[in-house]
Amino acid sequence: MTTPAPECAALAEGLRAVRARTGLSLAALARRTTYSKSSWERYLNGKLPAPRQAVEALCAMAGEPPGRLLALWELADAEWSGRARSTAPPPAAPGPVPPEAARTATRPRRLRPWYLLALGAGAAVTTAALWLPGQTSGRTAVPASPVLDPPPGCRGEACDGKDPDAMACGLPGRADAFGPPRRTRTGAHVEIRYSTVCAAAWGRVWHARVGDAVEISVPGATPRRVVIRTPADTRVYRFTPMLGGVHRAGLRVCFLPAGGTARECHPA
Numbered sequence: 001m002t003t004p005a006p007e008c009a010a011l012a013e014g015l016r017a018v019r020a021r022t023g024l025s026l027a028a029l030a031r032r033t034t035y036s037k038s039s040w041e042r043y044l045n046g047k048l049p050a051p052r053q054a055v056e057a058l059c060a061m062a063g064e065p066p067g068r069l070l071a072l073w074e075l076a077d078a079e080w081s082g083r084a085r086s087t088a089p090p091p092a093a094p095g096p097v098p099p100e101a102a103r104t105a106t107r108p109r110r111l112r113p114w115y116l117l118a119l120g121a122g123a124a125v126t127t128a129a130l131w132l133p134g135q136t137s138g139r140t141a142v143p144a145s146p147v148l149d150p151p152p153g154c155r156g157e158a159c160d161g162k163d164p165d166a167m168a169c170g171l172p173g174r175a176d177a178f179g180p181p182r183r184t185r186t187g188a189h190v191e192i193r194y195s196t197v198c199a200a201a202w203g204r205v206w207h208a209r210v211g212d213a214v215e216i217s218v219p220g221a222t223p224r225r226v227v228i229r230t231p232a233d234t235r236v237y238r239f240t241p242m243l244g245g246v247h248r249a250g251l252r253v254c255f256l257p258a259g260g261t262a263r264e265c266h267p268a
Contacts, residue, residue: 004046010172011076012046013237014069015055017165019044020236021062033057049080068150072172152198159200159244161224169198169242178248179268184255190214192253192268193239203240203253210234211258218246228258 004012019029026044030037035054042048055073059066077083152174153167164170170193178194178201188208194201203216208228217223224241228234243251254265 005076005079007072007075007079008046008049011050011055011069011072012044014072014172015050015058016044016236017170018058018062018064018069020232020238021064022058023230023232024061025232029058029061032061049077052077068171152195154198154200154244156199156245159198159242160221161241162244164193164195164198164200164202164239164242167198167242169195169200170202170239174198178251179266182253182255182264182266184257184264186212186257188212188255188257190253190255190266192216192251194248194251198242198244200242200244201246201248201251202242204237205255206237208234208238209258213256214238214240215254215256216240216243217252217254218243218250221246225256 022029024032026037026040029035029040033040033054035043035051035057039048040054043050043054050073052070052073055069056066058064059069150168152169154162154169159167159169164175169175174197175193175195178192181189181191183189186209188205190203190205192201193204201216201218202224203214203226205212205214205226205228208214210228210231210233213225213227215223215225221243224243226238226240228238248268251268252265253268254263256263
């Protein structure tokens, strides 16, 4: 199976997070929109390009401002449509080139409005650099620095106990897995997430069952836990509240399976 482009994967992850806040099943999404249950499954997993109207509809159902997801949609749509893979102009014929002509040839083309929106929204969907189009000269390219917008809602100790999504700490490009993901004996997956922007860590779980719980801890701080309470929670990523301003070296994530069996703990 072809691995989706990072832009498409980031949009799918964002859609899943917003869908989790609605608490709606795929069937419920289909009843409330013009898109079928199977279409929603493909949109949420990045198997099918999501229409802009579907993104807007999902945000409306979750009470979520659509700006951030629409910025991700613009980047993903550029990949789906092939706009992001436009070819560079052919090189000039060999020979001396006047300085004025050289400056004209290497001038970046005007950025499209959707690209400016994406940069302004901080939609750096991977930790790789985001390159400005048209910069194809022989010199070393300089990565664009996306503006963090919306700004993080907290930093360090001020993040302690808060929701990483609500504080905009978990946006694409702002958080990374700290250590490898772990597969539990029941088939659930857990990992520690860390945001340098917010100086905070949290736990993430997926493929869990109702009644499972995940806890993140570090010596000297109150552990933070999330419990899988509904079937809808089992189909999306779930996050613990954050540990703010902690030493990363002591972090560990623990999986507490439903039924009270032994917990499984993993260091970062």
